[in-house]
Structure formats: structure tokens, C-alpha cells
Amino acid sequence: MGGADHDRTLVMSVINVTPDSFSDGGHWLDPVAAVQHGLELLQQGADILDVGGESTRPGAVRVDPVTEIERVVPVVRELSERGAVVSVDTMRAQVAEACIRVGAQLVNDVSGGLADAAMLPLIARHEVDYVAMHWRGHARTMQQQASYSNVVADVFAELSRRRDAALAAGVQLDRLILDPGLGFAKRAEHNWQLLAALPHLMELGPRILVGASRKAFLGELLNRREPATRDDASLAVTCHCAQRRVWAVRAHTAQPHADAVRVMARLAAGGQ
Ligand code: PMM
Numbered sequence: 001m002g003g004a005d006h007d008r009t010l011v012m013s014v015i016n017v018t019p020d021s022f023s024d025g026g027h028w029l030d031p032v033a034a035v036q037h038g039l040e041l042l043q044q045g046a047d048i049l050d051v052g053g054e055s056t057r058p059g060a061v062r063v064d065p066v067t068e069i070e071r072v073v074p075v076v077r078e079l080s081e082r083g084a085v086v087s088v089d090t091m092r093a094q095v096a097e098a099c100i101r102v103g104a105q106l107v108n109d110v111s112g113g114l115a116d117a118a119m120l121p122l123i124a125r126h127e128v129d130y131v132a133m134h135w136r137g138h139a140r141t142m143q144q145q146a147s148y149s150n151v152v153a154d155v156f157a158e159l160s161r162r163r164d165a166a167l168a169a170g171v172q173l174d175r176l177i178l179d180p181g182l183g184f185a186k187r188a189e190h191n192w193q194l195l196a197a198l199p200h201l202m203e204l205g206p207r208i209l210v211g212a213s214r215k216a217f218l219g220e221l222l223n224r225r226e227p228a229t230r231d232d233a234s235l236a237v238t239c240h241c242a243q244r245r246v247w248a249v250r251a252h253t254a255q256p257h258a259d260a261v262r263v264m265a266r267l268a269a270g271g272q
Pocket of ligand 1: 014016055057109131133181209210211212250
């Protein structure tokens with residue numbers, strides 16, 4: 001990882017090793033099944049595998065750190081040993097450190113360093129990339145904080161502060177990835193406004209990640225209750241992001257997104 005020198009948008013595919021994630025909860029709780037799923041995602045063209053052991057769905061109850069480590073470490077270790085670029089989706093420095101030790105190259109922190117004061121110093125001490133997502137509070141109460149005077153300006157300002165806090169803690173700018181956090185303390189219209197403002201949000205730093213896959217705002221638009229029925233809509237958002245040269249998209253499937261980002265890159269190159 002590191003740097004912003006890719007000629008196309010990357011695909012980060014999700015493996016939730018949880019019983020309760022909104023999109024795929026319970027499917028990959030068994031480490032053998034999770035690793036197998038990861039290998040399939042890689043074969044389908046995923047660039048990064050994002051392994052998470054704690055659901056962040058609105059209303060979710062927190063898992064204890066020992067359980068979180070027990071869920072993610074065997075999966076991160078095995079996939080890293082097999083050559084995958086693995087990211088760990090965690091808000092806890094303790095979990096991040098355990099995963100870095102077994103090969104994680106990226107830490108995906110949906111709290112942007114706000115949930116655990118030890119996170120930014122930990123990242124600064126290691127050679128890993130770090131996703132700082134826009135976040136206002138834990139899942140149990142976050143939707144009560146979905147209030148903005150101007151969502152684009154507010155998210156930009158709050159994410160700038162997380163970027164500056166990371167830099168002040170010693171994280172290198174070329175290790176940093178910023179994410180507007182679609183669905184986190186945001187109502188549907190907030191997510192649409194943020195997606196429409198991507199060119200502006202990309203001024204936050206060299207690398208931007210967007211996670212729209214299967215989220216409720218897509219379901220609301222299309223009247224699709226089941227998260228997996230939102231995959232075509234998720235792909236449309238990937239095309240939007242790739243056209244605007246977002247660094248990576250986070251998605252629950254691999255092949256459609258891997259294909260789409262390649263098509264979009266070829267189109268951007270004027271067909272060359
Ligand atoms: N969304 C979810 C979890 N982790 N991480 C980042 N960086 N960005 C996101 O938008 C994001 C995330 C929630 O989706 P899931 O429960 O299906 O994984």
C-alpha cells in the first residue's frame with residue numbers, strides 16, 4: 001500500500017466476521033468460511049480485503065475486544081500469509097495492533113481516531129495505511145447525531161480535523177485515506193449530497209475511500225429492503241466514484257466492481 005499512484009480506483013471487498021452486520025451478518029463467522037470467501041473475492045479481482053469483527057450497523061451493541069480479536073486475527077493472518085493485502089476494520093488500537101502483527105497492511109477506523117485515543121499513535125509507529133472515516137458516535141446512538149447545517153461543509157470540516165489530528169500524531173500524509181462515512185450519522189439525503197460533492201471532498205487529501213455498498217439510502221431510493229438486492233445500485237455508485245478518480249470503493253462483492261473500475265479507467269484514458 002502507500003501512495004496514490006494507481007491508474008484506477010481500487011476495490012476493497014468486505015468480509016464481516018460478525019453475527020450481526022446489516023449486509024452479510026452471520027455468513028462468515030466461521031474463520032474457514034471467511035478465508036475461503038476472501039480467496040474467492042481475490043480471484044474475482046478485489047485489491048484489498050477488509051476484515052471486520054464488530055458490526056457498526058445503526059443500533060448495534062459493541063463487542064468486547066477479546067471477542068473482536070478472536071474473530072479477526074485468524075482470518076487476517078491466513079489471508080495475509082496467502083499474499084492478500086488485508087485491512088482490518090476496527091476502532092480499537094488493541095485489535096489493530098494484533099492484526100498488524102499478523103500481516104494487516106491497512107487499518108480501517110470508522111471513528112477516524114475518535115473512539116480510541118491510542119489509535120493514531122499506534123498507526124504512527126507502524127508502516128501501515130490508515131483510513132480515517134467521518135464519524136460522530138457509536139452505532140447505538142449515531143442516527144440521533146445526523147443533524148447538519150450543511151452536510152458537505154460540516155463533513156469536510158470535521159474530516160479535516162481528523163486528518164490534522166492524524167498528521168499531528170505522526171501519521172504520514174501518504175499513509176492516510178479519508179472517507180466521508182456514508183450512512184454513519186447521516187440520513188439518506190446527506191449521503192446523496194456527499195456523493196454529489198465528491199470533487200470537493202477529494203480536496204481533503206490525496207486518497208479518498210467511499211463505502212456505499214448495500215447501504216440503506218440505496219434501499220430507500222429503490223424500495224429494496226434486503227441489502228443484497230442493492231448490489232446493482234452499489235455498482236452505479238462505484239462508477240460515479242471511479243469516474244471522479246476516488247482511490248478506492250468498499251463493496252460486498254468483488255467482480256462487478258473490479259470490472260467496472262477497469263472499464264471506467266479505460267474510458268478515462270480516452271479508450272487508450
Ligand atoms: N461502512 C461500514 C463498515 N465499515 N468502513 C469505511 N471505511 N467506510 C464505510 O463506509 C464503512 C466501513 C458499514 O457496512 P458493513 O456493515 O456492511 O461492513
